[in-house]
Structures are given as structure tokens and as C-alpha cells.
Amino acid sequence: ATPTALLVGTGRGAQLGILIKGPEVLESTRKVDTVVLDKTGTVTTGRMTLLAVHPAHGIGETEVLRLAGALEHASEHPVARAVADGAREKLGELPAPEDFANVPGLGVQGVVEGHAVLVGRERLLDEWAVELPEELRLKKEAAESAGRTVIAVAWDGEARAVLEVADAVKDTSREAIGRLRALGLTPVLLTGDNRAVAASVAREVGIDADQVIAEVLPEDKLDVVKRLQAQGCSVAMVGDGVNDAAALAQADLGLAMGTGTDAAIEAGDLTLVRGDLRAAADAIRLARRTLGTIR
Numbered sequence: 001a002t003p004t005a006l007l008v009g010t011g012r013g014a015q016l017g018i019l020i021k022g023p024e025v026l027e028s029t030r031k032v033d034t035v036v037l038d039k040t041g042t043v044t045t046g047r048m049t050l051l052a053v054h055p056a057h058g059i060g061e062t063e064v065l066r067l068a069g070a071l072e073h074a075s076e077h078p079v080a081r082a083v084a085d086g087a088r089e090k091l092g093e094l095p096a097p098e099d100f101a102n103v104p105g106l107g108v109q110g111v112v113e114g115h116a117v118l119v120g121r122e123r124l125l126d127e128w129a130v131e132l133p134e135e136l137r138l139k140k141e142a143a144e145s146a147g148r149t150v151i152a153v154a155w156d157g158e159a160r161a162v163l164e165v166a167d168a169v170k171d172t173s174r175e176a177i178g179r180l181r182a183l184g185l186t187p188v189l190l191t192g193d194n195r196a197v198a199a200s201v202a203r204e205v206g207i208d209a210d211q212v213i214a215e216v217l218p219e220d221k222l223d224v225v226k227r228l229q230a231q232g233c234s235v236a237m238v239g240d241g242v243n244d245a246a247a248l249a250q251a252d253l254g255l256a257m258g259t260g261t262d263a264a265i266e267a268g269d270l271t272l273v274r275g276d277l278r279a280a281a282d283a284i285r286l287a288r289r290t291l292g293t294i295r
């Protein structure tokens with residue numbers, strides 16, 4: 001690479017809100033044919049809101065919000081923020097948990113006012129052998145088929161409620177995915193969220209139903225990238241979360257959302273400063289063009 005051409009490429013990149021780690025990054029853009037997109041915070045805004053609380057028979061909404069909100073208040077996850085904010089809006093101050101642990105990709109667990117509380121995916125409850133009663137399962141299925149993320153709340157060994165949260169697709173995502181396709185890349189949606197939600201987001205942004213990989217645990221995102229590479233794909237990965245960092249590092253080209261976590265930004269080759277997915281396509285096009293001029 002001649003320094004001048006590189007400078008032009010990166011200068012224009014800065015203008016477009018793209019930071020490139022080093023010149024060697026440009027080369028990887030030539031071959032990429034698959035783009036793996038994290039859902040939450042990358043394709044969607046990641047700003048979730050609490051839409052509904054469905055307590056089990058005999059349980060009060062206030063109780064559910066108090067215990068779940070208190071625990072989620074200690075977590076930074078977008079789902080946690082939705083639950084904690086929703087609870088505080090209704091109840092004001094929440095108690096401080098006596099014990100708290102984050103369970104990556106599953107939820108949170110801890111102790112609030114003497115109760116052992118779980119808030120998260122059904123899988124988190126499974127780990128503690130807590131079952132969702134039929135009544136809550138029906139609520140869950142109905143909400144999921146409407147494209148909502150459903151979180152279960154349990155305390156003292158019993159499921160007590162399900163909560164509906166949702167975030168919106170960024171209004172630039174559909175156009176961005178169209179541009180990535182125009183560059184010859186196949187978009188794949190990768191998420192820890194449930195299948196129904198993932199399918200509904202994919203439909204909204206123009207990703208094929210058979211290119212949706214859902215309910216993937218944080219540590220398994222890396223394996224998805226490896227598997228695609230083993231199948232002969234050259235993979236670009238776009239992500240924002242701590243749980244995307246390993247996959248970003250493994251990808252042939254890692255693109256981090258500048259609005260995301262430091263872990264993702266450190267792991268990526270490129271940073272999309274404004275968190276606009278359209279910049280992913282701009283970056284690849286610009287890098288390819290820069291290579292064109294310096295070859």
C-alpha cells in the first residue's frame with residue numbers, strides 16, 4: 001500500500017464515521033462474502049422498553065416489579081434497563097439487592113428483601129429446575145409470536161410472572177442490509193434472543209429466514225463464526241456487546257459499533273463511530289476502492 005492512497009482512504013473514512021485500526025485491515029475487505037450481524041444494539045436500537053407485566057394467578061404486579069426491578073437495576077443489559085426503568089416509573093425508589101450476579105446471555109439472579117430472585121430467559125429458570133406454569137407459558141408464546149422479548153421472573157423456587165420488552169429496529173438497518181447485499185455479501189442475523197423475535201426482526205430488515213441464528217449463548221457466538229469459516233465463508237462480523245468481542249476478533253473483518261462497549265471496540269478491526277449500520281457497507285466499499293487505487 002502506498003501511504004498516500006491509504007491516507008485518502010482513511011481520511012474519507014473518518015469523514016464517514018469509520019475508524020480503521022491499520023492498513024492490513026483493508027485487505028480483509030476484499031474477500032468477505034458473509035456479514036454476521038448481532039441483533040440487539042446493532043440492527044436494533046438496543047433501547048428496550050417494558051411493555052407489559054403478566055403476573056401469575058394470585059401475584060401482584062407491584063411485587064413483581066419491585067423484586068425484578070431491584071435486581072435488574074444492578075445490571076447494564078438493555079433488557080435489565082427496560083425492567084428497572086419500568087419498575088421505577090411505577091414505584092419510585094427500589095430496594096437494593098442483598099446479593100446479585102449477572103448470568104451472561106441468560107439474565108440475573110440474586111437476593112432481594114430475603115427472596116431468592118431470578119430474572120431472565122426461561123433457560124435461566126431451567127437451570128434452577130423452576131418451571132413456567134401453563135398460564136405463563138401461554139402469555140409467553142403469545143407475546144413472542146408478536147415479536148416481543150419475554151423475560152421470566154421467579155422467586156423462592158417458583159415462576160411468578162413473565163414480562164414483555166421490545167426494542168425497535170434502527171430506521172437505517174433495512175437500507176444498510178440492502179447496501180451490504182449490493183456489495184455481494186450474504187447477511188446473517190445472530191442473537192441470544194429467542195427465535196420468534198429474531199425472525200420478526202429479520203423479516204423487518206430483509207434478512208432471509210434461513211439466515212437467522214437465534215438463542216445463541218454469548219460464548220457460542222464465536223463458534224458460529226468459526227463454523228461459517230469452516231464452511232468456506234469469509235466472514236465480516238458487526239457487533240456492539242461484550243458478548244460479541246470474541247466473535248469480532250475471530251471474524252475475517254470485525255466491525256464494532258462505536259456506540260457499543262469498549263470490549264467490542266477493542267476486538268474489532270474497524271469502528272463505526274456513529275453506530276449507523278450503513279457505515280458498515282460504506283467501510284467495505286471504501287476499503288475495496290482504496291485497494292483498487294493502490295494496486
Ligand code: ADP
Pocket residue numbers: 038039040041072075077079080104105106107108119120121149150151190191192193194216217218241243
Ligand atoms: P443479543 O445477542 O441479542 O445482544 P444477549 O446475548 O445479551 O442478547 O442476551 C440474550 C437474551 O438473554 C436476551 O434477549 C434476554 O432474553 C436474556 N437476558 C440477558 N441478560 C438479561 C438480563 N439482565 N435480564 C433479563 N434477561 C436477560
Ligand code: MG
Pocket residue numbers: 038039040041042239240241
Ligand atoms: Mg448486541
